[in-house]
Amino acid sequence: MVGQQATGVQDISETPWLDKDADSLVRIKGITKKFGEFTAVNNVDLDIYQGELFCLLGGSGCGKTTLLRMLAGFETPTSGSILIDGIDMSEVPPYERPTNMMFQSYALFPHMTVEKNIAFGLKQDKLPNSEIDDRIDGILKLVELQDYKKRRPQQLSGGQRQRVALARALVKEPKLLLLDEPLAALDKKLRKQTQFELANIQEQVGITFVVVTHDQEEAMTLSSRIAVMDKGEFVQTGTPTEIYEFPDSRFIADFIGSANILDGQIVKDGTDHVRVSTELGEIYIDHGQSIKEGSPVWVAIRPEKIHLSKNAPKKSGPNQAVGMVDDIGYLGNTSIYKIRLADDRIIDVTAPNQIRPKNRTHLITWEDKIYLHWDASSAMLLNK
Amino acid sequence: MNRNRSRFLSIMLTVGLIFLYVPMILLVIYSFNFSKLVPVWGGWSTRWYSVLFQSEDVWSAVLLSLKIAVINATFATLLGTLAGLAMVRFGRFRLRTLFGSMLVAPLVMPEIITGLSLLVFFISLKQLIGWPTERGFTTITIAHITFSLAYVAVIIQARLTGMDQNLEEAALDLGAKPFKVLTAITLPRLAPGMVAGWLLAFTLSLDDLVIASFVTGPGANTLPILIFSRIRLGLRPDINALATIIILFVAICVAIAALIMFRQQRRQELDEAIAAREMS
Structure with a gap:
């Protein structure tokens, strides 16, 4: 379809x-x-x-x-x-x-059947009865409620009422x-x-x-x-x-999903990259941004964009940090790790639980020393 | 302790019920008393019922009261509904607060003041424009409408406030013009409130003695006026018979109302059961 x-x-x-x-x-x-x-x-x-x-x-x-x-x-x-x-x-x-509107309360007319509710709008347009019937049949088929024409709204489940409300608003096209x-x-x-x-x-x-x-x-x-x-x-x-x-x-970085937001200072603003110094060390971002050097900015990193590793990185550089696992929220499909850094700052990291834990113990656990790193494309530079 | 309390409660309930219903039971029993003197028992008889049915002034009073009550209830419902709609659905308009308080004023005004002021009003109106030429049916009806419409307006306001305003918006949105919305959505939803308002206005009118006494004229006796004037001359067995008939009438009305309510509840429960089955 x-x-x-x-x-x-x-x-x-x-x-x-x-x-x-x-x-x-x-x-x-x-x-x-x-x-x-x-x-x-x-x-x-x-x-x-x-x-x-x-x-x-x-x-x-x-x-x-x-x-x-x-x-x-x-x-x-x-x-x-x-x-x-x-x-x-x-x-x-x-x-x-x-325009037609579907209301949050659905606003189905309680004294009318499903059929009459849907017909209400069409009748205001003075359509012939045969066409009204055809349109009702069509729209009820679309929302899969063909067998419920004669029911009153009170006799429907919440999901069915929702579909009647949608059908009633859609039927006038x-x-x-x-x-x-x-x-x-x-x-x-x-x-x-x-x-x-x-x-x-x-x-x-x-x-x-x-x-x-x-x-x-x-x-x-x-x-x-x-x-x-x-x-x-x-x-x-x-x-x-x-x-x-x-x-x-x-506001958006924080409102949509979740993000670790860090205060920062632009160190170098290149045409194709930016270097920002933050509490998390130097962050390298692989796309340019037209922000004045030295002005205060924020860097946001989504929790799922950070990788966790128990092994120290081979060489030190930007986009790395080290901390200790402070808390773990096990959600089944993913886990949220609260990583405490040396300065007591907490960084959220989420990771999918792709491997079923052996002996019911997880690979990463409380109090583990853990290394964080993320891609150069992951960090988001914000200036408001 | 619990047991003590439940015993205390049942004693209080019994005492309360005795105070409410024993007088009525006595009244019913004495209406079948053969003796002309109310407190003296003279054996069972229905003679006062035949006296009552032959008494013309009682019947004309009943008829007048019913006529006034029906007209009053109808007009009060009409005007009260319009007033309620204006208060709840017209948003903020000029002098809305004043209109609202004037609307409910008759509810808190002592009846004696309402009656007196209406009497003064009718007298000065007659002097001014020569109408109403005589006080009676018309003046009582007008007086009753003025105070019962306040009760209807309160019921309608409550019902409208509880009603999902989105229903009316949905109808507008689907292409219905405002008048069509009123007739197809608002009024059908208000119907139970209007019926309740009509019945309340009907009862208020049938029951009113004070206001009717003020604004009535010679020869126009409503049932409460008639009963009260007769009782002033002493207790009378035929009035007991009349009261018994009224009690019977009210009991039937209450039973019908209870039946309707029971049916509605039943229907609602059935609907809920059907809806619950759809969930699973």
């Missing part, structure tokens, strides 16, 4: 945001929303392209839901404008917008589907499974999705691009890989 889809949309660029001439489906220009004295969304600009699965990621109160509700038309921006398919939405009420924490109400196992289903459905129907979530794993799995929000502003926008591997601030 995925393969077929890919050939079907070959003429559309996979990364339209990189194309300067590409027309965006949604254009958000300088949107601000204030509730009294509180600024929920502060002067935000964003372009979202046809076929994207765009995630707004952030903690509670960061303004992501307010932004989504402005797209749906439930909140009026204090200033700025929203264009969908080139049309200014400021004067367009929610019931005339080419909106230009833009807005999803507010679509998976938050599901339990963990079901959530993981549904993440992939949701992405598959999006690929099948080809509708542009904007998903609001606080769950970074969900955002990473689902999205074509992520905008990380904090205090009503976008901190960084990019693909999941860009956000994770190339964060442009300490």
